[in-house]
Amino acid sequence: MRIGLVPLDNRPACVRTPRMLARVAGAQLVLPPSEATDGPGGAGSPEALQVWLRDTAASLDGLVVAMEQVAGVSGGGQGAAVAAMGRLGVLRDIRRDHPHVQLLASTAARPRLVAGPHAPALTELAELHDRHSRGEDVAAKISTAEAAIPETVRGEAAARRMAAHMVQLAALDLVADGTLDLLVVGAGTGTSGADLQRSWMTTWLRQLLLGQRAELLHADVALGSTLVMRLLNRERPKPIAVGFCSPVPGAEKRPVAEGATVARTVLRQLRVLGAESAASDVDFVLALHPPPPPDRPPATSDEDPERAAATLADELTRLHALNVPVALADIASQDGGSSTLVERLRSRIDLPRLAGYAAGQTAGDALASALTQGCVRVAASTDDARAAAQLWLLRRLLDDWGYQAKVRGRIRRRLTNDTGSPEPTEANLAAVEVDIERDLSGILAQLPRFTGRYRIVPGSTRLPWQRTDECDFELERLDLPPAERR
Structure with a gap:
């Protein structure tokens, strides 16, 4: 097509x-x-x-x-x-x-x-x-x-x-x-x-x-x-059937600054995708790490995040044991993926088996990203397609969690301390991009089943709009000949 x-x-x-x-x-x-x-x-x-x-x-x-x-x-x-x-x-x-x-x-x-x-x-x-x-x-x-x-x-x-x-x-x-x-x-x-x-x-x-x-x-x-x-x-013989799983309460809550509940947004996005909500015989499950209730801020102690992460990890472990593909939407924060959740997941599940992962600054975009990844992952029928899907999954982990939740804040704090502004200038942009690449490479080294198989191409990391809102980088597989790695 x-x-x-x-x-x-x-x-x-x-x-x-x-x-x-x-x-x-x-x-x-x-x-x-x-x-x-x-x-x-x-x-x-x-x-x-x-x-x-x-x-x-x-x-x-x-x-x-x-x-x-x-x-x-x-x-x-x-x-x-x-x-x-x-x-x-x-x-x-x-x-x-x-x-x-x-x-x-x-x-x-x-x-x-x-x-x-x-x-x-x-x-x-x-x-x-x-x-x-x-x-x-x-x-x-x-x-x-x-x-x-x-x-x-x-x-x-x-x-x-x-x-x-x-x-x-x-x-x-x-x-x-x-x-x-x-x-x-x-x-x-x-x-x-x-x-x-x-x-x-x-x-x-x-x-x-x-x-x-x-x-x-x-x-x-x-x-x-x-x-x-x-x-x-639309090229598929029948619509993709998507299950919905929110073991932590919150699907009926409205994310901060958005005008619909999570559950309603998911149903709308499924309609736009041409997919269907299903309770059984699903092609994949959308698992949700939901936002906190709007009447209180996110927990300031580790107790609630730890409990939520453990509950979600238990459910993903159960679904993987049943060979049910899972795409995870982490919308508990507007500041990228939850480190507490990713830390728990990487010790409990086989991360490359995820059908998708998304987090970010807006719940709607994260939900859309996770659903899109899930739809295309279950339709991937060749080794090349599955390898491309896994590369996309790794990029989302490194970008939505690694960069947005971990690296970006540190970079902005350092820039503020050094220059008085949280954003780079033409004079320090190259040095900032080197710092980001070093940090992201360190995070990649901590991801089981990805480390040693992939790397960020040296010198490829950049802030394309010369601001910290988004970064870009190239990934390559290390188990392929150099000409076929990206």
């Missing part, structure tokens, strides 16, 4: 992850040139993306697009909304000229701000405006926030935000007229801005009677991979 993907931007979670998914599935994934999509250097080229879409569509079986990227809303400027709406015409052209192409799309129901020195202040200002629209008395705070941002910068940000919202509404129209086979509205995290835009979008979803052709998910960077997996699942 040949699938085209226009990602949300070119972060590793939006680009590398779907590539790894396609590798496991034995599918061909085609992406536009990097200069056509948003990156650390700024907005991509909408014109280059339009050319790529028109040149590539005929050769595809399916196409997954991030609507904001197709519309080019990150560029901003005068007339941004009109220009953005005009660019969406390419999707109608693809539907007309290539009706065989399955066309799936996502849109982000939250403000999209490009990176830059004013980004934090613009985010704060956008949230203040949303609070004001709901009747809160924040006029004085708005005036103060506006005074700290140049007027031209504020104007461009407002134009981008208006263009993004118009694109979201246009996306609903593209579902209604049959251009899009499916639209997923990604709610992301629940900042006040996301809350307001999510409210607008859910209102129209109800009134337009779009049914299951449009779905709202509390996810963001995982949406592209989720929709790629949906296309792959």
Whole structure:
């Protein structure tokens, strides 16, 4: 199967992850040139993306697009909304000229701000405006926030935000007229801005009677991979059956800053994936390490985490003894995977047997990642596919647990102590990347059944957006000839 993907931007979670998914599935994934999509250097080229879409569509079986990227809303400027709406015409052209192409799309129901020195202040200002629209008395705070941002910068940000919202509404129209086979509205995290835009979008979803052709998910960077997996699942003779296991209470709780319970989010994501919830005869089980109840913070002692980790490890041990594949979603914290849980698991279970692992800063993305890994892992029928799935699993352990929960905090504390800022600069970026690689390699050496078989390619670790939010690195197998290791 040949699938085209226009990602949300070119972060590793939006680009590398779907590539790894396609590798496991034995599918061909085609992406536009990097200069056509948003990156650390700024907005991509909408014109280059339009050319790529028109040149590539005929050769595809399916196409997954991030609507904001197709519309080019990150560029901003005068007339941004009109220009953005005009660019969406390419999707109608693809539907007309290539009706065989399955066309799936996502849109982000939250403000999209490009990176830059004013980004934090613009985010704060956008949230203040949303609070004001709901009747809160924040006029004085708005005036103060506006005074700290140049007027031209504020104007461009407002134009981008208006263009993004118009694109979201246009996306609903593209579902209604049959251009899009499916639209997923990604709610992301629940900042006040996301809350307001999510409210607008859910209102129209109800009134337009779009049914299951449009779905709202509390996810963001995982949406592209989720929709790629949906296309792959449609090639299966029957839907993947997924069991759900939460031995630690919490599935009916709502994660911090997200607008739905964990259980409801899982059911929505299964619908989008084209999979089914099942109580028996399952292809794999999604095991949950749930968030703490919203009325109290995470436990400050080791007692509760230890007990939860032991309970979950017992259940995974039982399922593995029954040869039931398990994908683990660790959403107990917004700061990456639980070290207490991973420490317990690596002494109790065979980690490479996991069908998937995901943790991270948003519960919705972690759940989507774990489910996607589970779907493609159970469909992996060749040695090459299973090896690619295990490489993906190791990457998730090293990234979601090793980097996000362990290394990132240490790096940020050291940078703050040394420079006064938790983020790297051009002057110290290379040294920071060396430190991260050393730490991650040390963590890999502590993972049974992975250590000695894999390594991080020396010199491959980088912070692609020159910030600590995400890191990237290359892994290779040591039991293969050098030309076949990655």
